[in-house]
Amino acid sequence: MYPILAALLLGATPAPPETATLVAVAATVDRGDVRTGPPLTHKFELVHRGTSGAVEITGVETGCGCLKSTVSRPVLRPGERSEITLAVSTLTQPPGPNAWRAVVHFRPVAQSGPPVVSPDEQIELKVTATLIREVFVTPPALAVSTAGAVTRTITVTDRRPIPLTVTSVSTTSPFLTASLHSPATDAGAQNQVVDLTVTDRFPTGETDETVVLNTTDPACRELRVPVRVTKRLVGAVVVVPEAPTVRFVRGQTEASTLAHVRIPGGGLVRVERVECANPAVSARWSQDAGPVATVRFVVTADKVAPQGGRADVRMILATPPGEVVTVPLVWTVP
Incomplete structure (x- = not known):
């Protein structure tokens, strides 16, 4: 009787995900001298090297708006391959040595029973090149x-x-x-x-x-x-400048720039909060309403890529209510 009870209890336990191993055939590549103009594109190959179980690529995180990614196959079984294509907009990048990084997030997929939530694993991909402008x-x-x-x-x-x-x-x-x-x-x-x-x-x-x-x-x-x-x-709000730029000088730990929010023709403006998905970007502003709301965007040097970058910043206004303004924030690093 006890063996039967044990078997029933075991059967009620959700099956854990099978062992799944995802590796990059070559996680770092140096493209040498590259002339700016066309996008710099490279395809990384990822392979499921496990013996059983499926693995799912849940996303690709890039630290620069200049870097776009595509995934050819999001779910892989043992022996299957997926291509991660990274494309760099070389026109927006400084001349000289550059490095671009992307982090691939993946997790095992449960093969039976209820879904099992497990933390993502990561693979870092890196492209380096010397840009000639x-x-x-x-x-x-x-x-x-x-x-x-x-x-x-x-x-x-x-x-x-x-x-x-x-x-x-x-x-x-x-x-x-x-x-x-x-x-x-x-x-x-x-x-x-x-x-x-x-x-x-x-x-x-x-x-x-x-x-x-x-x-x-x-x-x-x-x-x-x-x-x-x-x-x-x-009559809606405007932001000046439309694309704020933060320019670092050598040795700075943080740099900032200002943006001014106003209503053409006049009216009160008050910023309720400012949001940005990039952890390097923060903002400061006055809590008071006035004809112009001034926002200071701050970028922290140790959290940004050495080639500079770009992030979208959302400003949610309390006055006029319901207004949301998004601006592209760009930063350059010497």
Whole structure:
């Protein structure tokens, strides 16, 4: 009787997840000298080296807005492989040695019984390269906040003896139009201007778009410029500058910059709280309502990547109630 009771009790216990081991074939890669312009893309291969059980990739964490990731297969069984593709926007990165890191989070999957919650395990992936800047795109990323139609300018500069020429421009939104100017030479450099217009019909809200510049350079067929458009209702709050930048000097432990929030035409503004998913970013502001709310963004040096970075910061307002403003915060490190 006791063996039967023991068997019943054992049968009522949820089965733990099977042993699952996920490893990177090569977790670090050096791409050597890389010319800025096209995205720097590398595929890392992960292999399930366990003998039984499945493993699930639950996410890929990157410390820089310049780094995008895709996962080819989120759930793997023994012997199966998944590719993690990392793509770096080289236009936004400083010349010279750079390193970009991503952390892959994964966990075993329970094969029977109720789901078993277990902490994620991690694999760090790293790409290094020495960036050589010959082609400049200014600005390398654009943030536009507007209540109506507005035009911004992108300039492509090439100092090489045989410079590239932008032949055509396209965008990912029909409400974001581009006009291409002919190239002109000044002080030994060729410059070509693109006028980018957010039209009146652009939808209200925050949208991430891309401007694609097609060129004559076989090694750099296209340049991709990210554009974040915040289309406001008339009379809504504005932030100046639209894309605050924090610039470190050598030896600084933290650096900061200011942003001013106001209502065109006048009105009281009060910030209730400021949120950012990046632990390196914090904010300080006055609790009082006034015609302008000033927010100081602070970036801590020991928590940021050596090549600089970018993070989205959300400001939730108490006055006017219900208003939420998101700005891209950029920081540069010498």
